[in-house]
Amino acid sequence: MKARPTNMLARIYLGLVLAFLYLPILVMAAMSFNSSQFYMLPIDWTFDWYVKLAHNTRLLESTRNSILVAMVTTVIASVLGTAASIAFFRYEFRFKKVLQAALFPPIAIPWLITGTAMLLFFFWSGIGRGLHAMILGHVALALPYVIIVVSARIKGFDPDLEAAARSLGASPWQVIRHVTLPYLAPGFIAGALFAFAVSFDQFVISYFLSVPGVSTLPVEIYTAIKKGFTPEINAISTLVIAFSITLLVIVSRFYRFGGDR
Amino acid sequence: MASVTVSHVNKSFGEFRALDDVSIEFADGGFYALLGPSGSGKTTLLRQIAGFSFPDSGEILIGGEAVESLPVEKRNIGMMFQNYALFPNMSVFDNVAFGLMVRSTPRHEIKARVGEALELVRLSGYDERKPHQLSGGQRQRVALARAIVFRPRVLLLDEPLSALDKALRLGMQVELKRIQREVGITTIFVTHDQEEALTLSDKVGVLKDGKLLQEGPPRELYERPATAFAATFLGDANLFEGHVEEGELALSDGTRLRATAPLAGVGKATCAVRPEKMAIAEKGEPLRADHNHLEAELQEIIFAGNSLSYLLRRGDIHLRVFAQNRATAELQPGQRVRLTWRVADTIPVEA
Numbered sequence A: 001m002k003a004r005p006t007n008m009l010a011r012i013y014l015g016l017v018l019a020f021l022y023l024p025i026l027v028m029a030a031m032s033f034n035s036s037q038f039y040m041l042p043i044d045w046t047f048d049w050y051v052k053l054a055h056n057t058r059l060l061e062s063t064r065n066s067i068l069v070a071m072v073t074t075v076i077a078s079v080l081g082t083a084a085s086i087a088f089f090r091y092e093f094r095f096k097k098v099l100q101a102a103l104f105p106p107i108a109i110p111w112l113i114t115g116t117a118m119l120l121f122f123f124w125s126g127i128g129r130g131l132h133a134m135i136l137g138h139v140a141l142a143l144p145y146v147i148i149v150v151s152a153r154i155k156g157f158d159p160d161l162e163a164a165a166r167s168l169g170a171s172p173w174q175v176i177r178h179v180t181l182p183y184l185a186p187g188f189i190a191g192a193l194f195a196f197a198v199s200f201d202q203f204v205i206s207y208f209l210s211v212p213g214v215s216t217l218p219v220e221i222y223t224a225i226k227k228g229f230t231p232e233i234n235a236i237s238t239l240v241i242a243f244s245i246t247l248l249v250i251v252s253r254f255y256r257f258g259g260d261r
Numbered sequence B: 001m002a003s004v005t006v007s008h009v010n011k012s013f014g015e016f017r018a019l020d021d022v023s024i025e026f027a028d029g030g031f032y033a034l035l036g037p038s039g040s041g042k043t044t045l046l047r048q049i050a051g052f053s054f055p056d057s058g059e060i061l062i063g064g065e066a067v068e069s070l071p072v073e074k075r076n077i078g079m080m081f082q083n084y085a086l087f088p089n090m091s092v093f094d095n096v097a098f099g100l101m102v103r104s105t106p107r108h109e110i111k112a113r114v115g116e117a118l119e120l121v122r123l124s125g126y127d128e129r130k131p132h133q134l135s136g137g138q139r140q141r142v143a144l145a146r147a148i149v150f151r152p153r154v155l156l157l158d159e160p161l162s163a164l165d166k167a168l169r170l171g172m173q174v175e176l177k178r179i180q181r182e183v184g185i186t187t188i189f190v191t192h193d194q195e196e197a198l199t200l201s202d203k204v205g206v207l208k209d210g211k212l213l214q215e216g217p218p219r220e221l222y223e224r225p226a227t228a229f230a231a232t233f234l235g236d237a238n239l240f241e242g243h244v245e246e247g248e249l250a251l252s253d254g255t256r257l258r259a260t261a262p263l264a265g266v267g268k269a270t271c272a273v274r275p276e277k278m279a280i281a282e283k284g285e286p287l288r289a290d291h292n293h294l295e296a297e298l299q300e301i302i303f304a305g306n307s308l309s310y311l312l313r314r315g316d317i318h319l320r321v322f323a324q325n326r327a328t329a330e331l332q333p334g335q336r337v338r339l340t341w342r343v344a345d346t347i348p349v350e351a
């Protein structure tokens, strides 16, 4: 069957969008394997930049910081967020609607503004800057995402399932273990991955809250680029992208499972 | 298996009296229906028996043992929910096995008993399916197998068939009755469908506004409703209102109707007559002594294939008569006819 012209146009459009999105990333990934520092073609394949990266303590340390901050953020944000989602689902209380509505603006407010506000507040309140401040900031950023994702899952929960389990003789603990938790798990995992991604990819707030010598990977990359670009950055970026994409694929899988019945 | 006794149970939600001094006895091994309109307290009563909720006062005995303070998981009851409430992430096998699993039944026994239960509901071979891969009727049967596999003392069902379409519903009614008889479990069944209650159960309890209005075998309830509400809720009924005169019911136009027994007392009274018990007298048919007679104007004839409904009017009384389609006389709307029915079918009821 011959494609109709509109169809053809749509395909070209799609191709352009994809190219626009992925070409720069592919180029960067390819260049991380090119021995020429000035991006000379044809590519002369090498792992040198990755070996160099392995000795770049600043980049590695900041990566470790990033992972540490992201993991602590994930644990705190998923536990608090899941607890909040359960409370929203199960209990009626004053200002519930207001609280639920208050979850959305932080997602829409530009990070630059949130970051400035946090910097001011942390300075004023004596919390100061550093990894602990970043964790606080990231948790605040990640919470709405976790609550939205977990709530979307909980909303589909049929309370009769718990009632049914009890009628079948399950103790309260058995109900939680065999019915409630397995149902919530995909939402919980998706929420946790979201929290991790929000923290790991965060630049603006981390930049504001970092202190010299202690920063996260995005901040370190930015600092390094300002000083002069080296393909080591391509290498670490490629690793991060590979990691982020894997994470997102997992999230989307769980998120879809969260939606089915 | 066990009997269930509910005595003087009260339950209020705030100011609202959901159950008002309800007492009812369900004997061992019987099939009972709790019938009532929506909001009459059927689910509330079932939840007290199940143990999801506790009465404010009164007693509930299962197999002679007082259970009012036992939580649901300790009462050993099987319950089927209106929307089936199958565990979506578990296979059919695991769903049915759940009640055995939480009781730490040995593996091989779980296997054998789940197999038996699935056979009983005719779903052998569906073990590995997930609930979303089943039809409505199949889910229903999984829910039933899950509720009886651990041999509970009582089976409770809350409008179990209302989510099915009519054809499937009739099939499931037969199936439910068969399984109940085979297992012999005391079954209490909530429904707002009077036909379902009448066909399935050994005994029906009629609830209204949290009160148990009447209970008894379906036939008795149908033939001898105690209240105007029971008469109209269980099937159709023509209601005659008037006052007592010499033990008879005098209508506002002075017509006298005799009831099953002479009416006691004085003042207002109501009688109910089932539409199928009434007939339109043929021309020249003699007046029979054991019958009531009433002239009325035929307003409409509704044809429904094998049966006919006649809508009639006498003054401000509207009447309905059901008849087999054996049209002997040619009747026309607008015609005046004489209705006749047995005195024994004229039931005095509370208004």
Ligand SMILES: Nc1ncnc2c1ncn2[C@@H]1O[C@H](COP(=O)(O)OP(=O)(O)O)[C@@H](O)[C@H]1O
Pocket (backbone or CB within 6 Å): B013, B016, B018, B036, B037, B038, B039, B040, B041, B042, B043, B044, B045
């Ligand atoms: N948990 C509750 N809180 C407040 N009111 C309730 C609650 N459960 C039931 N009711 C009220 O009690 C009445 C009887 O309800 P229910 O037993 O569900 O009726 P049915 O099952 O006969 O339709 C209804 O008016 C309902 O609104």
Ligand SMILES: [Mg+2]
Pocket (backbone or CB within 6 Å): B042, B043, B044
């Ligand atoms: Mg109900």
